[in-house]
């Protein structure tokens with residue numbers, strides 16, 4: 443792939459999508475966003491994306507012929523080999539099975555690569571964020587659930603049918619808490635922000651007008667609320683347990699924690715790092731760097747383009 447190429451990055455979330463013009467240095471030159479859920483998904487997401495992409499290019503006076511390809515970050519389970527939606531959050535109608543790659547390739551006559559948002563996040567962080575210069579990277583995104591992406595020797599781990607890296611759903615507890623995937627005891631039932639909120643709600647009494655979310659919990663912790671600090675410590679311990687296992691399997695240089703809570707350096711990232719370093723075998727500590735994600739909201743967009751560049755190089 444030559445230098446000075448321009449790509450289109452599209453980041454399709456559950457409610458809104460972002461579209462950006464990205465150069466081969468990873469600079470976002472133009473960006474726009476639009477809703478994909480405006481009519482309850484009656485208009486299929488892919489139709490909305492194509493319509494808005496056409497309008498975006500027209501507004502900028504750009505012909506698709508001048509672009510080098512389209513990288514797409516998408517919500518749901520994405521088969522990265524086929525560029526299709528292999529699994530979807532139940533509430534999104536007209537999304538499961540969508541052949542995203544084929545539709546966009548036929549419409550724009552450009553190479554297209556599609557990966558899920560967590561996989562794109564790790565690709566973006568390796569390209570322009572916290573894992574620059576790392577060749578083996580694990581990223582978890584802590585939010586409503588836990589997303590994940592794994593890079594092994596500079597390649598996104600895709601698995602036999604292109605859906606590897608579902609780090610939220612490896613089992614950490616036999617007969618544990620039921621999960622949305624149908625199994626029990628999945629990592630995200632213990633390691634997500636949702637799990638933290640659940641524990642706080644279960645074990646504490648709060649005035650009914652208080653909205654208990656991640657922000658509230660970290661505010662209380664910062665103010666020295668001992669009960670919350672104890673729950674927080676248990677939660678961080680659970681996150682560490684999963685990452686210790688992954689570090690022993692993949693021996694990464696960099697482990698990245700993403701999601702809104704990753705901005706909490708003192709109350710979250712630092713203690714998490716300490717707990718991980720306590721538990722891993724000493725030889726795994728060499729070269730190991732554990733840190734918060736750096737790219738924030740643009741990780742998906744940039745990572746989609748990074749993934750496209752990787753796929754094109756492999757051809």
Ligand SMILES: [Zn+2]
Nearest residue numbers: 611621623628
């Ligand atoms: Zn699960």
